[in-house]
Amino acid sequence: MKEKKAPKAAKKADSTPARFKVGDHVRVKDLPNMFYSRTQIYARGVSGTIAARTYQDLIPEDEAFNRDGRLEQYYIVRFRQKDLWEEYPSEKDTLQTEFPDRWLEAV
Amino acid sequence: MSLRTALRQQYDIIGSLQPATHVPQNWNYEIPSSLYRAYMHPPHDVGGQRDVPVQYEEKEEEQWELNTYVTCEVLGWRGMWSAEERRRRADNDLGYTLYLGMPYYGRWIWAAARMLVDKNHISLTELLEKIAEVKSRHERKESSESSQKGRQHARPF
Amino acid sequence: MQTAHKHAGDGHDHIAAPTVEEITDFEVLEIAVRELAIEHGLFTAEDHRRFTEWAESVGPAAGSRLVAKAWTDPGFKARLLEDGVKACKEIGVDWAEPTGFGTPSDYMNFRVLEDTPGLHHVIVCTLCSCYPRPVLGMSPEWYRSTNYRRRLVRWPREVLAEFGLILPPEVEIRVEDSNQKCRFMVLPVRPSGTENWTEEELAAIVTRDCMIGVALPRPGRTADVHPVHKARRPVHSSPQHGKAAG
Numbered sequence: 001m002k003e004k005k006a007p008k009a010a011k012k013a014d015s016t017p018a019r020f021k022v023g024d025h026v027r028v029k030d031l032p033n034m035f036y037s038r039t040q041i042y043a044r045g046v047s048g049t050i051a052a053r054t055y056q057d058l059i060p061e062d063e064a065f066n067r068d069g070r071l072e073q074y075y076i077v078r079f080r081q082k083d084l085w086e087e088y089p090s091e092k093d094t095l096q097t098e099f100p101d102r103w104l105e106a107v
Numbered sequence: 108m109s110l111r112t113a114l115r116q117q118y119d120i121i122g123s124l125q126p127a128t129h130v131p132q133n134w135n136y137e138i139p140s141s142l143y144r145a146y147m148h149p150p151h152d153v154g155g156q157r158d159v160p161v162q163y164e165e166k167e168e169e170q171w172e173l174n175t176y177v178t179c180e181v182l183g184w185r186g187m188w189s190a191e192e193r194r195r196r197a198d199n200d201l202g203y204t205l206y207l208g209m210p211y212y213g214r215w216i217w218a219a220a221r222m223l224v225d226k227n228h229i230s231l232t233e234l235l236e237k238i239a240e241v242k243s244r245h246e247r248k249e250s251s252e253s254s255q256k257g258r259q260h261a262r263p264f
Numbered sequence: 265m266q267t268a269h270k271h272a273g274d275g276h277d278h279i280a281a282p283t284v285e286e287i288t289d290f291e292v293l294e295i296a297v298r299e300l301a302i303e304h305g306l307f308t309a310e311d312h313r314r315f316t317e318w319a320e321s322v323g324p325a326a327g328s329r330l331v332a333k334a335w336t337d338p339g340f341k342a343r344l345l346e347d348g349v350k351a352c353k354e355i356g357v358d359w360a361e362p363t364g365f366g367t368p369s370d371y372m373n374f375r376v377l378e379d380t381p382g383l384h385h386v387i388v389c390t391l392c393s394c395y396p397r398p399v400l401g402m403s404p405e406w407y408r409s410t411n412y413r414r415r416l417v418r419w420p421r422e423v424l425a426e427f428g429l430i431l432p433p434e435v436e437i438r439v440e441d442s443n444q445k446c447r448f449m450v451l452p453v454r455p456s457g458t459e460n461w462t463e464e465e466l467a468a469i470v471t472r473d474c475m476i477g478v479a480l481p482r483p484g485r486t487a488d489v490h491p492v493h494k495a496r497r498p499v500h501s502s503p504q505h506g507k508a509a510g
Contacts, residue, residue: 034147036195038391038443041148042155042417054446055373064195066188074444081439085155085418090433095417097441154390154441156414160426163406167495171291176402177315178298183368184315185307190369194392211393211408213290220297229300237296245287 015056018073019101024050026077026104036064039103047107048079051096059100072100124204150206151198172212179215188222196221288496318362320499323401324472326357327449330376330399331475332466335454344451348374352399359398370397371445377438377477378451384435385450386424386477388416389442396447400472406490407476417441427478450477457483 020026030044031037038060054074062069081093108116138146183190197218198206209217223229302309333355334341344351349359349372359372366372374396377385389395390413395403406412416423420437424430431437440448452474458466473479473488 032147033144033149035149036199037149037152040152040154040390040441040443052375054375054444057445058191060191060444063189063191066192074446076446078438081420088418090421090437092433092436093420093438094436095439095441098444098446100444151391153410153414154388154417158411158414160422161409161411162491163404163409163412163426164491164493166405166493167498168402169291169495170497170499171288171294173316173319173499174298174312175290175294177312177319178294178301180319180368181307181311181315182301184363185311187306193369198392207410210290211405216290216294216297220293223297223301223306228304228306233300234296237300238292241292241295241299242287245292249286 015071015073016101018053018056019106020050020053020073020075020104022050022052025107026050026075027107028077028099029103029105031103036061039099040097042084043077043079043097043099046079046083048077048083050075051078052076054098057100059102072102074098074100075104077104149199150203151194169212171216175212175216175219179219182219182222187226187228192222193218291497315362318367319397319402322397322399324399324475325467326352326355327396327399327472327475328467328470329355329463330449331451331470331481332463334376334451335458335466336463341451344376345378348376348449357398361398367397369394370447373446374399375446375448376451377440377448379453379477381453382435383438384431384477385438385440385448386416386420387440387442387448387450388413390414390417391443394442394447396449399449400475404472404490405493424478427473429479449475452477452481455480455482 025047026049027047028039028043028045031039033039033041052075054076056071056073057063058069059072076096076098078094078096080091081088081095082091084095179193180190182188183193193215197214200221201209201214201217205214205217220234224231224234298312301307302312330344330352334344340351340354343354352359352374359370359374360366377387379385388407393403393408393413395407397403412423417439420439421431424437442448452470454466455469458469468486469481469483471479471481471486471488474481479485479488
């Protein structure tokens with residue numbers, strides 16, 4: 001009988017610094033896309049603002065491959081729909097989604 | 108249906124699963140960079156793709172679907188994988204044809220089976236033998252039930 | 265499974281309709297994986313039973329109670345918006361259940377999105393179908409569909425119109441694409457005509473679709489109406505009708 005164990009505990013002391021705060025303007029990077037990513041193609045290269053800082057955790061590229069890695073700050077970023085989709089008819093509408101620190105750069 | 112007939116039917120179906128850019132001399136030495144990027148794109152990232160209005164519906168949950176969900180979560184609970192690994196496997200690794208063609212929870216149980224074999228918790232042979240055994244267990248049950256009820260039924264191939 | 269077979273002397277093939285008793289390929293695979301996992305000690309039958317019990321206990325009644333309480337108690341609403349996981353405990357929902365550290369898929373980062381008269385939220389997970397199971401139960405089939413996930417982020421007003429929800433252009437529609445570990449629920453605007461209602465009466469008009477954001481609550485509207493595809497061998501008790509929390 002294999003020993004029952006909880007999933008590996010995240011190493012809270014070992015995290016990359018959080019570079020952004022609420023209100024900062026950021027752009028989503030378009031890093032090469034292969035095998036797995038949770039950074040949607042529709043957001044890549046688009047600028048938005050940090051709407052919230054959420055938690056620190058493993059990045060999907062590590063966790064999906066059962067790899068211990070450093071923890072990163074996650075952020076909810078808010079975009080204007082008009083910046084995501086060229087033909088979007090309304091100036092008002094927005095979209096929010098979440099990224100770890102490494103996927104964002106300052107603008 | 109005899110086994111050989113079923114397997115011949117398989118050739119028809121498998122042969123119809125062609126790549127979208129089928130060319131007669133079907134070996135590519137080069138592909139455009141834009142096509143390379145599209146091939147590398149993780150299938151689960153579908154936001155913004157065009158689609159048509161449809162009738163959205165609910166579905167009563169099957170017992171096997173609930174069991175599948177629980178099995179996948181309990182495998183996570185007991186440290187065999189994380190939900191993130193499940194998503195990588197069930198939503199990306201299996202390729203577009205299965206991703207778009209398999210039932211939702213069919214992908215979950217496929218991914219669990221694949222993970223167990225990949226990580227050497229079970230051997231592929233064990234899995235195949237167990238599948239055969241479960242099938243024959245059910246056939247025996249069907250046979251005995253139908254002979255009790257005295258009616259004909261279709262034998263699964 | 266459909267089979268075509270000849271009966272001796274028949275002279276023709278016919279497709280036998282699958283009988284209810286015939287096991288499906290997925291049922292076989294599910295049994296095989298579960299039995300092998302238990303045989304190899306990866307988990308126990310008791311683990312499976314215990315998690316099944318949790319899965320069957322969750323449903324949208326908990327979410328409805330959160331909304332009704334937020335509508336009637338401004339202090340609770342502030343706590344709910346400040347820390348969703350902590351506020352859920354006040355109605356007996358513990359996001360750490362049943363493992364003690366949360367479910368593997370739902371985590372412990374629950375955030376409530378507050379609608380205002382000028383702002384309407386609607387939720388999707390474009391990458392898979394992440395959903396706040398502890399407060400809403402299991403996701404509806406359409407929420408998991410590639411179709412919904414493709415279209416909602418780019419054509420939200422069109423998709424909402426198909427649900428019968430048309431909002432004026434001066435209302436901002438904000439799509440929340442829950443693509444990581446946060447789990448979201450909409451706190452709709454309390455509709456007029458509900459003055460002096462009890463929490464119970466209010467909860468009855470806060471349906472699951474209202475908490476995803478594809479419907480608005482209003483007096484008299486107590487159900488989400490969609491066509492229902494029947495199961496071949498349904499769960500004995502539907503997870504969609506989980507027991508109320510607490």
